[in-house]
Amino acid sequence: MRDRIRGSILQIRVVYFFTTIFLVAISFYAYFQLVHLIDSSHMVSHTSKVSDSLQRIAKSLIDAGSNHKTYLLVGDSALLSKRDQDFQTIVEELDVVDSLTQDNKLQNKNVKYLRKLVNKKFLNFRSMSETYQSVQISPAFKSSLTTGFHQTENLIQEINKMSAIEYQLLEQRTKHFDRLAYTTPLLNVLLSLGALLILFISYFRLDKALDVSNQLKLKLEESNLELQNKNENLIKGGERYLKIFDNNPIAMSFAEIETNQVIYANSLFYQSFGFTKEEVIGRSTEELGIISTEENERLISIIMNSLQEERPLEELKVLPAEERATLLLKLKEKMFENGFEILYTKKNGDTFIATVNFEVFDIGNKKFTLASYQDISEIKKVTKQLEEKNITLEKINKELESINYISSHDLQEPLRQIQIFTTRIREMEDKNLSPEGHIYFEKMNNAAKRMQNLIADLLTYSRTKTEIPKFKSTNINQIIDQVIEELAEIILQKNAIIDVAELGDALVIPFQFRQMMYNLIGNSLKFSKPDENPYIKITSEIVDSSQVAGAKHKKGMQFHHFTISDNGIGFEPQYKERIFEVFQRLHSKHKVAGTGIGLAIVKNIIENHNGYITATGELNKGATFDIYLPINQTP
Amino acid sequence: MKNIFLADDDVIDRELFEDALQQLTIPTHLTQSEDGVELMTTLDKTVPPPPHAIFLDLNMPRKNGYECLAEIRNTHKLKDIMVVIFSTTDCQSAIEKSYLLGANYFICKPRSFQLLKKAIETVLLMDQPSIGEKTSIDNFFLSLN
Numbered sequence: 001m002r003d004r005i006r007g008s009i010l011q012i013r014v015v016y017f018f019t020t021i022f023l024v025a026i027s028f029y030a031y032f033q034l035v036h037l038i039d040s041s042h043m044v045s046h047t048s049k050v051s052d053s054l055q056r057i058a059k060s061l062i063d064a065g066s067n068h069k070t071y072l073l074v075g076d077s078a079l080l081s082k083r084d085q086d087f088q089t090i091v092e093e094l095d096v097v098d099s100l101t102q103d104n105k106l107q108n109k110n111v112k113y114l115r116k117l118v119n120k121k122f123l124n125f126r127s128m129s130e131t132y133q134s135v136q137i138s139p140a141f142k143s144s145l146t147t148g149f150h151q152t153e154n155l156i157q158e159i160n161k162m163s164a165i166e167y168q169l170l171e172q173r174t175k176h177f178d179r180l181a182y183t184t185p186l187l188n189v190l191l192s193l194g195a196l197l198i199l200f201i202s203y204f205r206l207d208k209a210l211d212v213s214n215q216l217k218l219k220l221e222e223s224n225l226e227l228q229n230k231n232e233n234l235i236k237g238g239e240r241y242l243k244i245f246d247n248n249p250i251a252m253s254f255a256e257i258e259t260n261q262v263i264y265a266n267s268l269f270y271q272s273f274g275f276t277k278e279e280v281i282g283r284s285t286e287e288l289g290i291i292s293t294e295e296n297e298r299l300i301s302i303i304m305n306s307l308q309e310e311r312p313l314e315e316l317k318v319l320p321a322e323e324r325a326t327l328l329l330k331l332k333e334k335m336f337e338n339g340f341e342i343l344y345t346k347k348n349g350d351t352f353i354a355t356v357n358f359e360v361f362d363i364g365n366k367k368f369t370l371a372s373y374q375d376i377s378e379i380k381k382v383t384k385q386l387e388e389k390n391i392t393l394e395k396i397n398k399e400l401e402s403i404n405y406i407s408s409h410d411l412q413e414p415l416r417q418i419q420i421f422t423t424r425i426r427e428m429e430d431k432n433l434s435p436e437g438h439i440y441f442e443k444m445n446n447a448a449k450r451m452q453n454l455i456a457d458l459l460t461y462s463r464t465k466t467e468i469p470k471f472k473s474t475n476i477n478q479i480i481d482q483v484i485e486e487l488a489e490i491i492l493q494k495n496a497i498i499d500v501a502e503l504g505d506a507l508v509i510p511f512q513f514r515q516m517m518y519n520l521i522g523n524s525l526k527f528s529k530p531d532e533n534p535y536i537k538i539t540s541e542i543v544d545s546s547q548v549a550g551a552k553h554k555k556g557m558q559f560h561h562f563t564i565s566d567n568g569i570g571f572e573p574q575y576k577e578r579i580f581e582v583f584q585r586l587h588s589k590h591k592v593a594g595t596g597i598g599l600a601i602v603k604n605i606i607e608n609h610n611g612y613i614t615a616t617g618e619l620n621k622g623a624t625f626d627i628y629l630p631i632n633q634t635p
Numbered sequence: 636m637k638n639i640f641l642a643d644d645d646v647i648d649r650e651l652f653e654d655a656l657q658q659l660t661i662p663t664h665l666t667q668s669e670d671g672v673e674l675m676t677t678l679d680k681t682v683p684p685p686p687h688a689i690f691l692d693l694n695m696p697r698k699n700g701y702e703c704l705a706e707i708r709n710t711h712k713l714k715d716i717m718v719v720i721f722s723t724t725d726c727q728s729a730i731e732k733s734y735l736l737g738a739n740y741f742i743c744k745p746r747s748f749q750l751l752k753k754a755i756e757t758v759l760l761m762d763q764p765s766i767g768e769k770t771s772i773d774n775f776f777l778s779l780n
Contacts, residue, residue, distance in 0.1 A: 409694070412723050416746050417647050423747040452746070459726070467728060511727045 009210055016203045020196065027192030031185050038181035045174060050100050050107070053093045057114070060086040060093070061121070063156070068125050070149050072132065074142060079149075080129060087122050094118065250372045253280075257328070257360070257367040258321035260284035272354075272375060274347035292351075295343045306334045325360050325367045332358065344373070352377040404462040411455050419448050450595075457597035460515060464604040469509040471633045476503035476562075479510065480538060483517045490525050496534035503540040506560050507633050509608060516605040517564075519598040520625055524566035529620070535567045548612055548628045558631045559611070565624035570617040579615055609633075637663045637759060638686035642674040642703065643721070644695045648744065652690070655752045661759050663687075671698025675706060678713055685716045688758055691738070693722040693729060701736055708737040719758050725776075734775050741776045750779045 064086035071079040094115050101107035137145075245252060251269040255262045262280050270277055273290055285291065291299070300313060307330060309316065316327065342356050358371040422445055426433075433441065480500050484491065491498065498521065506513075521536060528534035545557040571579060580603040599615075602625075606613045609629045617623035639656070643649050649667055656663055666681070668674035674689075675698065689707070693700035700720060707713045717740075720733045725743040733741055740758065745751045757777060 409724055413645060413648070416723060416744060417651070419746040420651060420748050420751065423749065427748065463726060463728075 009207075009214070012206065012210065016199070016206075020199060023192065023195055023199065027189065030188050030192075034181075034185045034188060038177075041177065041181070046100060050097055053097045053100070057090050057093045057097070057118075060089045061118075064090070064125070066152070068128070070145070071129065073135070073137065073145060074149070075132075076146075083125060087118070087125075090118055091115075248372075250374050251354070252370065252372045255284075255369050255371070256321075257324050257369060260286070262288075263368070269373070272346070272352070272373065273344065274350075279347075290344050290346070291342065292345050295345075299342065303331060307331060321367045328358070328369065329360055332360070341376070342373075353380055401462060401466050404458065409459065412452070412459075415448060415451055415455065419445070419452070422448065454595045454597070457595040457601065461597050461601050461604065464512060464515070464601055464608060467512075469512065469608045471507050472510055473505050473507050474510045474513065475505050476508075476513075476540065479508075479514050480517055480521075482514060483521055486518060487522060487525060490522075494525060494528060494534050496525055496528070496536065499535070499537045501537075501539045503538065503562070506629060507631065508629065509605070512605040512608060516602045516627075519602050520564050523598055524564065524568055524623070527566075527568040527570075527623070529567070529569055532567060537563075537565050539563045542631065543628070559628040560631060562627040562629070563624060564627070565622060567622045570619050570621050570623045571615075572619050573617065576615045576617070580613070637661065637688075638666070638684070639663050639759075640666045640668070640674065640678070640686045640689040641721075642668040642671060642689065642695065642700070643692040644670050645692070648692070651748070651751060652755070655748065655755050658752060659756050659759070661756070663759065670695045671700065671703040674698075674703055678707070682712050682716075685713070688717040688719055690719050690721040690755075690758075693720060693724065693733070701732060704733065704736045704738055717758075717761070730776055734772060737769075738775075739770050740774075742779070743776075745779055754779050 064083045067079045067083040067086060071077070071083065094111060098108070098111045098115075101111060245264075246266045248266050248268065251266065251272040253262050253265040253269050261282050261284050263282075265277070265280050270280065273280075273288070275288065280288065304313065307327065309327075316324075319327070340356050341353055343351055343353050345351050352375050354373040354375050354377075356371060356373055358369045361368045361370060422441060426441060477500065480503065484498055484500075490496075521538075524536045525534055540560060540562045543559050543561045545559065547561075548559050580599050603613060606627060606629075610633065611627060611629040613628070614626045615623060616626070641649060641652055643652070653665060653667075656665055666677060666686070668677055674691075678689075691700045691703055695703075700722070704718055704720075707716065707718060718738045720729075720738045720741045721744060722729065722741075723744050730741050740761075742754050742758075745754055754777065757779075
């Protein structure tokens with residue numbers, strides 16, 4: 001392309017070059033021709049001048065002869081001077097001819113000879129007139145002769161006048177010609193120069209235009225190249241997309257809206273529906289029969305409902321592609337946003353549920369749908385299994401809870417009856433019992449008491465797990481007072497000091513909070529050192545979530561921080577997590593009476609309050625429980 | 636002679652109740668029912684006159700204590716009778732539910748015979764609540780210790 005442009009430019013330049021040379025040549029030729037012509041014309045006029053002068057010489061000679069002859073007849077001396085004048089004219093004209101024929105040797109010679117002849121003739125006339133003797137003629141003849149002479153004289157004068165006019169004209173014309181001869185070549189040159197100038201201007205214009213067009217062409221070429229590259233990339237991209245489409249792990253089909261025919265589908269589509277490529281391409285989903293009649297009815301009723309379309313189905317089915325695309329988009333917006341489940345039938349009659357989604361595309365002036373079908377049968381199956389398992393689990397859980405509750409409750413009845421009967425025996429049959437019998441009774445009573453505690457704790461534990469918590473703003477000091485009152489006997493017995501700070505109000509589940517404090521204070525009293533009076537300190541403060549150990553709450557959230565610390569036997573630090581687990585006891589039954597449920601209940605209650613609890617302690621150096629409860633409870 | 640009704644499915648508890656009642660010096664007549672259905676039938680037959688009090692266990696077959704309580708409070712001739720819940724449980728939700736359904740007192744079955752006698756005696760010595768009067772929630776649960 002670029003070479004072709006260069007070639008055409010070269011051609012134009014060559015044409016211009018030769019045109020210029022041609023023009024210059026023609027100009028020169030015309031100029032020289034003109035100059036030559038002028039020269040020739042000058043020659044012609046020169047020749048005519050010479051012949052003019054020669055004629056005048058001849059005429060003057062005749063005149064002189066005539067005058068001389070007349071003088072001879074008439075004897076008028078005026079005629080003699082006229083004759084001499086004529087000779088004078090001849091000499092003058094001879095001078096002219098001589099000057100005119102200076103370059104012509106032959107004529108020059110002739111002129112010299114002519115001059116000799118004229119002189120001889122003149123001398124002849126002179127000698128004739130000197131030797132002249134007047135002749136006798138009649139006066140009448142003389143008079144008519146004189147008249148004739150004058151007439152001739154007048155005639156000649158008239159001719160000379162005309163000749164002078166002609167000569168003057170000739171002079172004028174010659175001058176005009178000379179002027180023309182001077183200006184014409186100049187004009188010619190100027191015209192040539194003008195033509196050349198126009199030629200150059202047009203050449204440069206053309207060159208410039210060519211240059212511009214050349215640049216444009218180059219640009220066009222570049223953009224063409226770019227386009228070609230883009231096209232290639234597009235084709236490559238298209239192939240890549242096609243590959244992605246083909247190898248997609250979800251079945252996909254590409255169909256034209258107007259005909260509803262599948263134009264393309266990926267491998268998984270054929271695999272999922274059990275058709276071959278040849279069977280699918282060019283056929284509609286209806287023709288393929290992948291949606292059963294029942295499923296179709298179900299879908300149509302759902303679709304009609306969601307579209308809220310007043311037109312009947314038959315009318316909708318034959319809508320032009322444009323309107324159908326609009327309806328499809330509306331449908332997509334309404335129901336397919338998160339996919340829609342459809343039951344499909346394979347070629348072999350097997351069915352599967354797929355989540356379907358689609359997109360409407362314009363390609364050229366046609367509309368297409370790209371649909372994806374994700375087989376969710378397996379997911380459905382697993383989900384169903386999970387759901388079933390969940391239901392079973394929930395049922396088992398509920399059963400367990402109710403078994404826990406009922407057994408705890410029902411266990412209490414016979415135990416209580418045993419306790420009542422032991423008290424009755426001791427009241428009524430005391431005197432009949434031996435000392436051993438008393439001891440055994442006492443042991444039996446203790447065992448029953450321990451069982452009672454165990455059942456009570458289990459019951460509480462199960463309640464804290466199952467009861468729906470009700471939060472209430474409560475004065476914590478009042479709760480602690482109630483607990484201390486409940487524990488009054490053991491406090492008195494152990495001579496314990498309980499140091500309670502001003503704790504303020506908090507949003508708690510009152511009954512559970514009381515239970516928790518009862519367990520914690522009870523624990524501190526229970527696990528006191530035998531040789532030291534128990535000292536229990538309870539304080540509270542408000543802290544930010546950043547100060548709460550293990551808290552995952554958002555920043556700026558505030559917590560009540562309650563601290564219960566004692567001077568009891570403590571525990572080994574490695575057990576700080578384990579003590580909150582149910583039935584985890586750190587001390588043997590014989591040393592301290594505990595059920596192993598108390599702190600598990602505390603932990604449950606803390607969880608019900610969306611709070612945190614940590615225990616810190618060292619063996620024989622007391623224990624500290626830190627409780628963090630959110631100030632605000634979100635339901 | 637004070638007429639007392641007792642509804643409890645546990646035969647030993649009924650016997651213990653009867654023994655404790657006999658050992659009190661207050662002259663009483665005890666009518667026992669094995670469950671809620673029997674209680675309601677007996678009440679329907681014998682009232683009026685209304686008894687001094689009904690001791691009502693919560694956990695009973697066929698018709699439980701709550702159902703009986705609700706029915707008593709919704710039956711015109713029974714609605715003013717003193718109902719004392721007499722249950723093994725001392726669970727807070729049970730206490731609250733009983734209170735809301737209109738029981739007069741709540742006693743957790745004692746673990747000694749002495750306390751049992753004391754509980755029954757306390758109720759017998761109580762005046763009939765005036766019509767429509769409701770026990771305050773603080774006095775509703777009778778603590779015997």
